[in-house]
Amino acid sequence: MNIMSGNVIGLTAVAVIGGCAVALQGQFMGVMERSVGTTGGIFINYASGAVLAIVLLVTMRDGHARAWMDVPWYALTAGVLGLVIAGSIGYTASRLGLTTAFTIIVATQFIVSLMLDHFGWLGATARPADLTRLLGVCAIIGGVWLTSK
Structure with missing residues (x-):
């Protein structure tokens, strides 16, 4: 994968925006939890x-909502x-606290993602877990420990 290609840069930008949204959503969910409770939030x-989603579905017309029956049950x-x-x-x-909570959540995401990729479970494209990826996940787990201290 060429890191300088426009596709990778565009996809990275979308991922960065998503990461910002996740952090902001986490903060906002914590604020709502204190005010209206977990279920209310x-x-x-x-x-x-x-x-x-309804506004986008009506205006964008980019999906095929009727094709939901073709989606595997677990994806639903x-x-x-x-x-x-x-x-x-x-x-x-x-x-x-937001940092500790997200560190644990993200570390868990990496561990589960590594397994999904490695074994090709639930429709994932199989991408074997090599030493570099395993060391990266271990570093993240170490980061959880450091962040939680």
Whole structure:
């Protein structure tokens, strides 16, 4: 993969924007959790997201919503997993602090992602876990320990 190609730069920019959004969402979920509770925060989070998703679905017309029956059953649980993510962020960010909560969450994401990639589980393209990737995940786990101290 050529890091200088426009596609990689564009994709990196989208990932950076997503990372910023995740951090901001975590902070906002923690604020809502303290005010309206975890369940109330999850509801507000998904209600506002649903409004935007409906607007995009109606205006963009880029998807094929009727093709949902062709999607593997496990992929249909993404919304439920989103509730778990939002709830765990809101609950832990207000108790552990945003940095510690996200460090644990992100480290766990890397471990599970490494396994999904390595074994090609749940529709992932198999990408073997080499020594470099394993050392990277170990470094992240070390970062969790340092950040939590």
